[in-house]
Amino acid sequence: MAFFVEGAKNVTELLLSDFNISHLLFTDRYLSEQPDLIERFEGEKIRTTAAELRRIGTFSSNEHALAVADIKPNLPVKIKPGELVLALDDVRDPGNLGTIIRIADWYGIEKILLSPETADLYNPKVLHASMGSFSRISFQYVDLAEKLAGLNLPVYGAFLEGDSLHDFNGQATGILLMGNESKGIRPELHTLISRKLTIPGFGAAESLNVAIATAVFCDNFRRLAN
């Protein structure tokens, strides 16, 4: 199974990653910007135009490149002691998933567990929103109830009614679990959660977008770990 990525940023990150890339389509402009990366690439190279890239891909404009690579096998993610790992329970919007991947990469989170109903990692909108960060993170689509039950690690769940994240000063490692855009974390996972945490609100908005909330949680956890 193959997927494709578009645009200078994502293609460059893909070329620098351990993905197996079969085809690289590039314009003269991308060649002038990344001559060494293109030179070193060992798959099939196709020189083309921005107009052609636009026809093939999903972007409204793509002046640079498009690459085709193999989807990685869905292998079990192994978690090291002292590591912080994200788990997403049915985050369905591709833009949210891509943004969360970029946030994870900013905060040095290397692994993400995804429930089967979470958006497809290889959806062009996910890859685009991730700004290349998808290439640096390991993913596993998995039954979260089963996976979390077998880990023996603390599981911190993001809720609208939990303990204040600002008061939390426990060990900021283990699993950070974020829920669906409208429904939150599924009830069947609640018994697996060590602690329910909430971003303190100071105004009248009812909630925050799940990608926004993920960033605030990661920031608070990384502040503690330092």
Add this chain to the structure above:
Amino acid sequence: MAFFVEGAKNVTELLLSDFNISHLLFTDRYLSEQPDLIERFEGEKIRTTAAELRRIGTFSSNEHALAVADIKPNLPVKIKPGELVLALDDVRDPGNLGTIIRIADWYGIEKILLSPETADLYNPKVLHASMGSFSRISFQYVDLAEKLAGLNLPVYGAFLEGDSLHDFNGQATGILLMGNESKGIRPELHTLISRKLTIPGFGAAESLNVAIATAVFCDNFRRLAN
């Protein structure tokens, strides 16, 4: 000048706000959900269907309501001592602006200054992403250089290379200035900035989306204020 808002959440928040609303279009479903709000509304009421709302508005589906209201005059925002105010320098993406408005409302920020090149507050995408929070915040489109120079308040600027936000323990009031999606804060504003602050990164992503960064800044500032 008028604008319109769509969907149950935004229309309900608009009806609860101090906006001057001229028309309310609603379905039987919205009538059953918000009978009192509709009863109290003194402008022109039009009972209609979801199909009609879809034709009039920008949403792909709208089962509830659409309202037309007057745009508020662009009055000077007055800042109280001890207040935290957001300033946006050319945040051009409507989704980002709407998300930032929702974040501001979550963190109890009541005023936002916007450079003239920032997205239009009354763009349907902005209103939609704000999830009703636009109705609770005061806005001023203004030349930021002139406005900030006249305020005599600390101005904290979000930069990729500044002091760590996690180490900041100054007074978390005054102006929090966020820059354009790709260019950041314009150089002409740099001399007005009291302190450049940066969200500490722990991984390899080059940057964070401006709405994400705004949330992390607000969270850190509100943590300090408490």
